Amino acid sequence: MLYSTETSQAVVAARMPCGVKVTGGKRYAWCACGHSKKQAQLSTLPSEPVIASKKPLKVDLVGGKRYSWCTCGHSKKQPFCDGAHKTKAEGLVPLRFVPEQDSTAWLCGCKYTNNPPYCDGTHKQDFIKSAQIPEQTNS
Numbered sequence: 001m002l003y004s005t006e007t008s009q010a011v012v013a014a015r016m017p018c019g020v021k022v023t024g025g026k027r028y029a030w031c032a033c034g035h036s037k038k039q040a041q042l043s044t045l046p047s048e049p050v051i052a053s054k055k056p057l058k059v060d061l062v063g064g065k066r067y068s069w070c071t072c073g074h075s076k077k078q079p080f081c082d083g084a085h086k087t088k089a090e091g092l093v094p095l096r097f098v099p100e101q102d103s104t105a106w107l108c109g110c111k112y113t114n115n116p117p118y119c120d121g122t123h124k125q126d127f128i129k130s131a132q133i134p135e136q137t138n139s
C-alpha cells in the first residue's frame, strides 16, 4: 500500500520544482508529506519568485508573436521579462509562449499561478493576499 489511511495534512515544502541529479537504477524515496528536512539541503533549488502584483494584468496579445512572461517577479515591465532574473533570481527563466490568435488575456502578476502565464485565481489565496510587497514593480 502506498498511502496510509490516516488523514494527516501534507505541507508545501517549496513552491518551485526541486532540480536533482538522479542515478539510473538507484531507488529514491520522494517526500509526499513535505516535512522532510532534506528538501532544504538541495543546493539546486531555484530562487522563489517575488509577487509583482496581487492581481492579474490585462494584456492584448498578438497571434503568432513570441512573448516572454516573467516568472521571477523582478521585471520592471510586468508581466513580461526584462532580463532582471539573470541577476536577481538564479535558476528562474522566463516562460516563452506564442498565442495562436489575437486575444485579450489576464496574465498572472503574482507568479504563483498553476496555469502559467495565465491567472488561475491563485492570487486570491491567503499566502498572496497577506504577503508584503515592498516595491510595486508594475509600470
Ligand code: FES
Residues within 6 Å of the ligand: 053, 054, 055, 056, 057, 107, 108, 109, 110, 111, 112, 113, 114, 118, 119, 120, 121, 122, 123, 124
Ligand atoms: S495573478 Fe497570479 S494567479 Fe491570478
Ligand code: FES
Residues within 6 Å of the ligand: 069, 070, 071, 072, 073, 074, 075, 080, 081, 082, 083, 084, 085, 086, 092, 093, 094, 095
Ligand atoms: S525578469 Fe523575471 S523572468 Fe526575466
